[in-house]
Amino acid sequence: MRIVTAAEMRDIDRQAIEDYGIPGVVLMENAGLRVIEVIQNILSEVKGKVFTILVGKGNNGGDGLVIARHLFNRGALVKVLLMAEPEEFMNDAGVNLTIWKKMGQPVYQVNKENGINLVKVALLNTDIFIDALFGTGFHGMVNEKVARIIELINASSVTVIAVDIPSGLEADTGRAPGPSIKANHTVTFGLPKLGLVVEPGASIAGELHVVDISLPKYLTESKAIPRQLLTKQLIASWFKPRRSVSHKGIYGHVLLVAGSRDMSGAARMAARGALRAGAGLVTLAVPQSIQPLVAAGLEEAMTKGLAETEEGTLSTEALEQILEACQSADVLALGPGITTHPETIDLVRNLLPKLTIPVVLDADALNALAGASHLLEQLQTPAIITPHPGEMSRLLGLTIDEVQEERLYLTGTSAKDWNLVVLLKGAKTIIGTPEGEIYINPTGNPGMATGGSGDALTGIIASLVAQGFSPTQAAAAGAYLHGYAGDLAAQELSEVSTLASDLVRFLPATMKAVLTK
Ligand SMILES: NC(=O)C1=CN([C@@H]2O[C@H](COP(=O)(O)OP(=O)(O)OC[C@H]3O[C@@H](n4cnc5c(N)ncnc54)[C@H](O)[C@@H]3O)[C@@H](O)[C@H]2O)[C@@H](O)CC1
Ligand SMILES: [K+]
Missing domain, CATH: 3.40.50.10260 (YjeF N-terminal domain)
Incomplete structure (x- = not known):
């Protein structure tokens, strides 16, 4: 509308x-x-x-x-x-x-x-x-x-x-x-x-x-x-009915690069979001020492161990492994829980210009670009970034208050300047596109300001890209569905008690509500 x-x-x-x-x-x-x-x-x-x-x-x-x-x-x-x-x-x-x-x-x-x-x-x-x-x-x-x-x-x-x-x-x-x-x-x-x-x-x-x-x-x-x-009707119009003869290959393959020794939950949350949003295949690639941990209880995803630093974060040696894994994936989501270890920052900065598949960048992948946002302009592939106001402030070299004062303007100009889709989180998430469009998401509530909520969103958006949504549609639909799930969760569990895992748990009911006329 x-x-x-x-x-x-x-x-x-x-x-x-x-x-x-x-x-x-x-x-x-x-x-x-x-x-x-x-x-x-x-x-x-x-x-x-x-x-x-x-x-x-x-x-x-x-x-x-x-x-x-x-x-x-x-x-x-x-x-x-x-x-x-x-x-x-x-x-x-x-x-x-x-x-x-x-x-x-x-x-x-x-x-x-x-x-x-x-x-x-x-x-x-x-x-x-x-x-x-x-x-x-x-x-x-x-x-x-x-x-x-x-x-x-x-x-x-x-x-x-x-x-x-x-x-x-x-x-x-x-x-x-x-x-x-x-x-x-x-x-x-x-x-x-x-x-x-x-x-x-x-x-x-x-x-x-x-x-x-x-x-x-x-x-x-x-x-x-x-x-x-964003309205329910608009989001629903972007979903194509599933063909009666379907196989997992049709619904795309998400490669999630996430997690570290101290933040394994972020990786799992993003993977669950990707699965529940409908991706055909999800591979979760994490520092190798936590691979057994994240694999347990995540039956539907494949996992992959990547080279790591002594501190259990991704090391620069993971670069070739990630690029190889990208060859069989339709989209890469990078960032949840990867930390800002100096070597991990190097990895992110070296990886971005080499990517050939669409990418969703979140959390510490964005923090790795603080003071180096020019790397975003050098991306060769369609990209979505999903900063919260703090991450956006570091990307732009502004204070959080300055970002919040000019949310609309900054989302719009950044999307154009960096030539990618910018999704700025916060009360009323705003999505800006390189073409100059702005989408505002009405769903969601303060109960969603909880650890892991953003990781689930990253997974959902990557999942939609894998299923053939354009970056703009994936970001917009991702924000809408994520917020809608949060609203359903808050209705049943209260805003105070809603956890990020509840958002994922309410995604099926969300899909049903949004996709049913
Ligand atoms: N134009 C149309 O065809 C329609 C307009 N509609 C209504 O009309 C509204 C707009 O009407 P108007 O353009 O007449 O304006 P408003 O009714 O919004 O108010 C303007 C009045 O407030 C005064 N004013 C403005 N700022 C002020 C301030 N800081 N302190 C004190 N007074 C101030 C103006 O001098 C003017 O008299 C819409 O919001 C809507 O409610 C609806 O009736 C639907 C159709
Ligand atoms: K009024």
Whole structure:
């Protein structure tokens, strides 16, 4: 699903109105009705419930007035708080304010002196608070009075539904330069706005509902798609049905080079991820002294022992062995648990320019490239790198805060500069491609911030490459499935108790859920 900026959305709205002749007031009516549907799903019964709606003078406020009318018609008690003088409501918002008044319904002016008290009183007796103050037309910062009101709303325990975007949040960046309404749900119109799918905006917005307001599909489905939110439908469309006459060779061979004496679990986790994601064959190559250990309990994978240092990490002598093993593999995944032993770093740096099969680089393979990211540009094969913010900061020579501040921008430019797929982990994983596309993954939860979680992801992505996915599709689908498995695991086991091995354990249920229509 395409992700838009405020300007892109405005342009789509404008074309719907001017080029297609859909009156703006119709779009507004549809928007309001869709919010009603979401409310009815949350509450099941609207009748007798108390709603407070904070209404700004722009079109977002106009949506709020449509919502007020439909709630009232359904038997709800509705209190409309206006943030501007009635005369300031123009066009479609003005139309809807007139209708509301003609229905004999009062409005309360919170822009006046006692406004703060009006909000306080309203919050004491409200089932749902609807934020229709600012939408995509918001820019800059709220004034002091609005800031006080927002803080009051956020401090109360009432359920908040934001109309289109929480007020105070920037639609393009997901940042709130001042206070912003913290919503439980955000109902956004037509397409997701960028600021709702990247952090901190995604958390501020709560559960996101993207609803159709009847915009012509030619406007919302653009051919040149620079930004996309990953959806179940998109991921499912990349999986081909398995042929009835299948053999393991069809589903590819993953070579995983991973592990060290102190980190054998990383290697096993990656191998399990690769197997559960459907690869035909998985070979796990590890320092030779831990080969018996990793082989035990990993019946479905083949294992291979590689030359090692005295400390039980991969040595430079493993280079030829790895290249030889690559000859019968479709993809190499390198990095989980290999350590940053100086000799292992040398091995990684010497190996990369010699590779002839696609490669997934993670963890210590990326740490080996700290200060040497030019080696990424010298890769001769399609590549995916899966850094977390710390690894990305070392690759780029920036602080972690600097990386987090500019996650989108840095993912996009790095992918282009290094000519490979960059998957930047963290809340809302971002995938950038050499062609300049950006994918944002909505699945996953904080429970996945646990040791081994990234290793499983590496295995899953490599597995998808082996099965014929393009590097972009493999990274995007890998992130989505991994996060989905994490969500299923958290539902059953809680975020706190979810382990990386649980992510792998929930992959079959994930595959079933995603691949079943
Ligand atoms: N244009 C359309 O066709 C549609 C628009 N819709 C709604 O319209 C919204 C966009 O409407 P608008 O462009 O009228 O803008 P908004 O309603 O988002 O808000 C703009 C108003 O807020 C004021 N404002 C902006 N920044 C401010 C600040 N920092 N402090 C105080 N006031 C500030 C502006 O002066 C303006 O009056 C969307 O978010 C959506 O909710 C929907 O009704 C669907 C159709
Ligand atoms: K809003």
